[in-house]
Amino acid sequence: MNESDAPVDSGLEEFDELLILSNLETRRKFIKQVAGTSAAITIGPALLSAADATATSQIASPSKSNSDSISMTLKINGKDYTVDLDPRTTLLDALRERLHLTGSKKGCDHGQCGACTVLVNGRRINSCLTLAVMHEGDEITTIEGIANGDELHPMQTAFIEHDGFQCGYCTPGQICSAVALLKENHANSDDEIREFMSGNLCRCGAYPNILAAIKDAKTKST
Amino acid sequence: MNPFAYSRASDPTQAVAEAVKPRAKFLGGGTNLIDLMKMGVETPANLIDINKLPLAQIEDRKSQGVRIGALVRNSDLAEHELIKSGYPVLSEALLSGASPQLRNMATVGGNLLQRTRCYYFYDPAFPQCNKRNPGSGCGAIEGYNRIHAILGQSDQCIAIHPSDMCIAMAALDAVVRVQGSKGEREIPFADFHRLPGNTPNIETNLQQDELITAVDLPIIPFATRSHYLKVRDRASYAFALVSVAAILDLDQSKKVKAVRVALGGVAHKPWRASKAEESLVGKTADEKTFRAAAEAELAAAKGYKHNSFKIELAKRAIVRALTTVAAMA
Ligand SMILES: Cc1cc2nc3c(=O)[nH]c(=O)nc-3n(C[C@H](O)[C@H](O)[C@H](O)COP(=O)(O)OP(=O)(O)OC[C@H]3O[C@@H](n4cnc5c(N)ncnc54)[C@H](O)[C@@H]3O)c2cc1C
Ligand code: SF4
Numbered sequence: 001m002n003e004s005d006a007p008v009d010s011g012l013e014e015f016d017e018l019l020i021l022s023n024l025e026t027r028r029k030f031i032k033q034v035a036g037t038s039a040a041i042t043i044g045p046a047l048l049s050a051a052d053a054t055a056t057s058q059i060a061s062p063s064k065s066n067s068d069s070i071s072m073t074l075k076i077n078g079k080d081y082t083v084d085l086d087p088r089t090t091l092l093d094a095l096r097e098r099l100h101l102t103g104s105k106k107g108c109d110h111g112q113c114g115a116c117t118v119l120v121n122g123r124r125i126n127s128c129l130t131l132a133v134m135h136e137g138d139e140i141t142t143i144e145g146i147a148n149g150d151e152l153h154p155m156q157t158a159f160i161e162h163d164g165f166q167c168g169y170c171t172p173g174q175i176c177s178a179v180a181l182l183k184e185n186h187a188n189s190d191d192e193i194r195e196f197m198s199g200n201l202c203r204c205g206a207y208p209n210i211l212a213a214i215k216d217a218k219t220k221s222t
Numbered sequence: 223m224n225p226f227a228y229s230r231a232s233d234p235t236q237a238v239a240e241a242v243k244p245r246a247k248f249l250g251g252g253t254n255l256i257d258l259m260k261m262g263v264e265t266p267a268n269l270i271d272i273n274k275l276p277l278a279q280i281e282d283r284k285s286q287g288v289r290i291g292a293l294v295r296n297s298d299l300a301e302h303e304l305i306k307s308g309y310p311v312l313s314e315a316l317l318s319g320a321s322p323q324l325r326n327m328a329t330v331g332g333n334l335l336q337r338t339r340c341y342y343f344y345d346p347a348f349p350q351c352n353k354r355n356p357g358s359g360c361g362a363i364e365g366y367n368r369i370h371a372i373l374g375q376s377d378q379c380i381a382i383h384p385s386d387m388c389i390a391m392a393a394l395d396a397v398v399r400v401q402g403s404k405g406e407r408e409i410p411f412a413d414f415h416r417l418p419g420n421t422p423n424i425e426t427n428l429q430q431d432e433l434i435t436a437v438d439l440p441i442i443p444f445a446t447r448s449h450y451l452k453v454r455d456r457a458s459y460a461f462a463l464v465s466v467a468a469i470l471d472l473d474q475s476k477k478v479k480a481v482r483v484a485l486g487g488v489a490h491k492p493w494r495a496s497k498a499e500e501s502l503v504g505k506t507a508d509e510k511t512f513r514a515a516a517e518a519e520l521a522a523a524k525g526y527k528h529n530s531f532k533i534e535l536a537k538r539a540i541v542r543a544l545t546t547v548a549a550m551a
């Protein structure tokens with residue numbers, strides 16, 4: 001994990017996880033505000049401008065007044081967001097720190113774990129190794145946009161039914177990745193699913209249940 | 223990450239014109255460049271996003287082979303019918319690399335220019351690295367060098383090129399097409415990457431203002447009989463310790479008519495095993511022949527404290543890969 005981001009994520013992230021599958025919007029907002037405040041307290045201005053780590057709109061981010069920031073519109077889960085971003089901002093940081101879409105997780109920040117997996121024009125990518133500015137005009141789908149309104153995506157249902165997680169940190173990435181996998185037609189055997197899900201690590205070792213969930217979702221979708 | 227000016231090129235000529243700016247870099251999939259920028263290893267002042275350039279086609283040029291646009295994503299190349307049927311070694315090499323997500327991002331041009339995973343290079347906290355900081359020394363030669371080179375290295379640098387795709391392309395005699403301010407040119411694959419010598423910081427023969435536009439694969443009818451063997455610490459999502467791209471043409475009596483072998487994980491550039499190839503032609507395709515070829519290729523190999531195992535590993539991998547291809551119908 002990028003050390004400049006650690007204060008934002010640490011501890012509070014666990015609460016966030018508990019809320020992933022339920023709908024406690026108020027608690028979520030509350031936690032985000034706390035997260036934002038603590039970020040502002042713990043991180044100095046120098047780090048803020050580099051990582052653009054402010055999480056709430058109440059706190060002025062120095063980078064917003066940075067003359068080098070670029071105004072861009074990102075289409076996420078069908079909705080347009082217009083933001084000013086330092087061009088250094090990765091898609092993951094834009095989602096999490098600026099647009100408050102904290103479903104996508106930061107595990108390694110170096111393309112090695114898959115926690116940040118999102119869909120861009122229907123294809124899965126690691127949002128930590130791509131700049132937000134590279135995605136103007138693209139259709140971005142995050143875990144927040146996978147469900148159809150209140151109706152969970154069959155892959156989400158399958159993960160719940162098969163207990164495809166423990167702590168849940170890798171889960172948004174696993175689910176986005178698995179949704180793309182089924183479209184890629186690479187889920188034809190257990191070994192093939194394992195190989196084509198190898199970009200998503202799970203420190204809790206929920207792999208057998210993740211495999212079962214994907215197989216189940218595949219059966220139900222065909 | 224250092225600040226940079228971002229621009230988006232809409233045609234190759236414009237991209238090339240931008241590239242003469244100070245410390246300019248093209249941005250492909252970003253999977254290596256952005257990673258290295260986060261580490262503080264790459265510090266471009268001008269970043270030219272080339273993702274919107276019209277270079278994402280795979281073109282069937284019939285008798286002239288296949289032209290692969292520089293922006294074709296690794297996953298699309300691996301899954302393309304022309305590649306799967308005509309050049310399976312390339313498809314296998316691509317699918318053995320990185321993860322599905324990374325392959326969806328990584329471009330052919332970026333893969334060619336991805337930089338070494340030498341730990342001392344990747345982390346500026348290490349003071350010594352001639353590649354990152356010429357003249358500072360090499361941290362790996364006396365340090366931890368398990369993943370390092372056994373062929374073609376110098377006393378300045380023992381890093382390896384980490385690509386899988388490039389090993390297959392080296393075996394396939396691919397040609398890299400580039401466009402610069404002085405026009406277009408073609409670079410045979412063997413001349414594209416360089417050995418470290420005294421300038422490990424200069425990794426290819428590409429000029430600063432040159433954009434890779436495509437990679438051409440020649441027609442090699444017998445490339446349908448080909449295989450990529452990757453040996454690594456994990457079964458998946460790991461760089462090669464040693465890898466072998468093998469293409470083999472046998473006659474009726476199982477004698478070797480033609481053969482191409484390239485090695486990965488062993489050198490600063492994709493290593494074409496020409497000594498092994500020479501020793502194979504005309505001989506009966508059996509284990510003894512393959513072992514002799516492997517011995518010939520690795521005769522000049524030199525190991526270091528932690529990577530000497532790669533010498534025997536490379537020999538066995540050559541034998542295994544050739545045996546697999548020889549057994550193909
Ligand atoms: C966790 C992880 C695991 C990986 N595992 C493997 C593996 O097992 N095997 C493997 O082979 N690779 C592996 N990779 C590396 C991956 O294949 C490369 O990062 C990728 O191919 C680079 O392509 P890109 O388009 O993202 O390049 P970028 O990061 O965009 O660019 C890389 C370099 O190429 C230059 N460049 C890009 N396009 C052009 C062009 N058209 N003309 C001129 N210059 C250009 C850029 O300026 C930059 O210097 C791994 C990467 C990660 C992060
Ligand atoms: S092997 Fe090359 S890249 Fe690694 S430390 Fe030595 S000089 Fe640097």
Ligand code: FES
Binds near residue numbers: 105106107110112126
């Ligand atoms: S955060 Fe680990 S791959 Fe992006």
Ligand code: FES
Binds near residue numbers: 205
């Ligand atoms: S459920 Fe904990 S990391 Fe996967």
